[in-house]
Amino acid sequence: MGCNYAALSIVAGRLMEILGREWVISERDLIEGYLYDETPEPIRPKPAEHLVLVKPGSTKEVSLILRTANEYKVPVFTVGGRTGLVGGCIPLKPGIVLSLERMNKIEIDKMNLMAVAEAGATLSDLIRAAESAGLFFPPHPGDEGAQIGGLIATNAGGVRAVKYGVMRNYVKGLEVVLPTGEILNVGGKLLKNNTGYDLMQLFIGSEGTLCVITKAVIKLFPKSRYMVTLIVPFNSRSDALGAIPEILKSGVIPLAIEYVQLREIMRAAEHLGERWLVEEGFAQLIIIIDGVRWEEVLSACDEVSRICESHNAINVLVADSPREQNRILKIRSNMYTAIKHEVVDILDVTVPPAHLGDLMDTIDKIAAKYNVNxxxxxxxxDGNLHVHIMRDAGSMDLVEEIRREIYMAAIRLGGTITGEHGVGNIRGKSLSLALSEKHIELMRSIKRIFDPNNILNPREYL
Ligand SMILES: Cc1cc2nc3c(=O)[nH]c(=O)nc-3n(C[C@H](O)[C@H](O)[C@H](O)COP(=O)(O)OP(=O)(O)OC[C@H]3O[C@@H](n4cnc5c(N)ncnc54)[C@H](O)[C@@H]3O)c2cc1C
Incomplete structure (x- = not known):
């Protein structure tokens, strides 16, 4: 769907009446910062020229914006914290860019262990609000500037998903605005709910194509009284990865089991002006263990260390102070940022966890075949691997070929092309590798039911 510029300017005028002039912005230099996300520059789609940025202050205003845009068939692109890695929030057609940053309140319900957060609050806001109530929001997708709406729209995962899962496992209720402007509430502060089709689960991960999320009820956990982070270096990747199924089978459920390689993690530390804590062993596991009793955490650490040692771990570094553990998490979270300027694409293929080693062996073969890093x-x-195609690949044709081989390797192992970042505006053409024609056809039918005029984040594959 295109956009008629006359319609866009009529809608902009109407929106000024609804929101006030201050919150309807058409100067390009003021909009520019809302037009990009963290997708690597070589594959980042170009935003459209004619755009109007709006910043509503309430769900009612979001509803009026969508109602008006729908009436004139003007596309609307919802932006969150713009930390996405697949260009999902980039407005590719002339239309309205919708930012919920003013809607950022968070209330904590200590008795029910839930937060009620407006969609424009950031991950950092939620972490702090939970902490100040003595509670804990476990997931940690690397960039704390991500907003609640974006985290839910992409069903984000990140470090610390092993024990409690991804965003989907935390969202209990949603307030959303449909493309036609109607406000819909689904779920609530409920742990059980079997009333009708679960539209809430459909909205989670729908990447802003079915609705604008305005508020969410989010499950919190009691603050772990004790948390320990282990860094375990190995000389061989297969030893490191071989230890993981053994740990998971042992009955210990860590919050996180991350795989990193020494060269990249040292670069991330350097990028932050820090030093990495363990400078030996090509392959390393970062394992976070939490619990309510110190003895319980210690015994889990002993068990994990024993398993790692039986897989030829060189050593086990134990970090138990919050300061040191935050430092480790920060360095781990900056691995992409540190190499971003050399990256052409960051993939997030996912396989059944026990097949991760097979996937990495195949990726080594692909790297050798094309003589690239x-x-x-x-x-x-979680069986979720970030593979980076770097600038040394040269031509975009070669990048395409390498990407396709990595995707096919994951699919052959029972995996999929994206476990975290989603489809956005750059993975649509690869969707048919992972999904059947029927699956894609059903997705298109669902999109038409919710968004008959295709105004909300229009995508070429839907
Ligand atoms: C350094 C770094 C590390 C990262 N690590 C991880 C990780 O470990 N795991 C992971 O899963 N992701 C990770 N990401 C990706 C990214 O942080 C997540 O996808 C995040 O959930 C995006 O949130 P956002 O608010 O920035 O959304 P945006 O990038 O602004 O938007 C993403 C999508 O959500 C839609 N959207 C945003 N807000 C709303 C709303 N209110 N209603 C409806 N739709 C909306 C947008 O239209 C778009 O389609 C990382 C990114 C970076 C830069």
Whole structure:
């Protein structure tokens, strides 16, 4: 769907009446910062020229924006913290860019262990609000500037998903605005709910194509009284990865099991002006263990160390102070940022966890075949690997070929092309590798039911 510029300017005028002039912005230099996300520059789609940025202050205003845009068939692109890695929030057609940054309140319900957060609050806001109530929000997708709406729209995962899962496992209720402007509430502060089709689960991960999320009820956990982070270096990757299924079978459920390689993690530390804590062993596991009793955490650490040692771990570094553990998490979270300027694409293929080693062996073969460097690290406990195609690949044709081979390797192992970042505006053409024609057809039908005029984040594959 295109956009008629006359319609866009009528809608902009109407929105000024609804929101006030201050919150309807058409000067390009003021909009520019809302038009990009963290997708590597070589593959980042170009935003459209004619755009109007709006910043509503309430769900009612979001509803009026969508109602008006729908009436004039003007596309609307919802932006969150713009930390996405697949260009999902980039407005590719002339239309309205919708930012919920003013809607950022968070209330904590201590008795029910839940937060009620407006969609424009950031991950950092939620972490702090939970902490100040003595509670804990476990997931940690690397960039704390991500907003609640974006985290839910992409069903984000990240470090610390092994024990409690991804965003989907935390969202209990949603307030959303449909493309037609209607406000819908689904779920609530409920742990059980079997009333009708679960539209809430459909909205989670729908990447802003079915609705604008305005508020969410999010499950919190009691603050772990004790948390320990282990860094375990190995000389061989297969030893490191071989230890993971043994740890998971042992009955210990760590919050996180991350796989990193020494060269990349040292670069991330350097990028932050820090030093990495363990400078030996090509392959390393970062394992986070939490619990309510110190003895319980210690015994879990002993068990994990024993398993790692039986897989030829060189050593086990134990970090138990919050300061040191935050430092480790920060360095791990900056692995992408540190190499971003050399990256052409960051993939997030996912396989059944026990097949991660097979996937990495195949990726080595692909790297050797094309004589390129494919740095990889990831959420190993979840079978989720970030493989980076670097600028040394040269031509975009070669990048395409390498990407396709990596995707096919994951699919052959029972995996999929994206476990975290989603489809956005750059993975649509690869969707048919992972999904059947029927699956894609059903997705298109669902999109038409919710968004008959295709105004909300229009995508070429839907
Ligand atoms: C350094 C770094 C590390 C990262 N690590 C991880 C990781 O470990 N795990 C992981 O899963 N991701 C990770 N990401 C990716 C990214 O942080 C997540 O995808 C995040 O959930 C995006 O949130 P956002 O608010 O920035 O959304 P945006 O990038 O602004 O938007 C993403 C999508 O959500 C839609 N959207 C945003 N807000 C709303 C709303 N209110 N209603 C409806 N749709 C909306 C947008 O239209 C778009 O389609 C990382 C990114 C970076 C830069």
């Amino acid at each position: 494919l740095p990889a690290y990831g959420h190993a406990g």
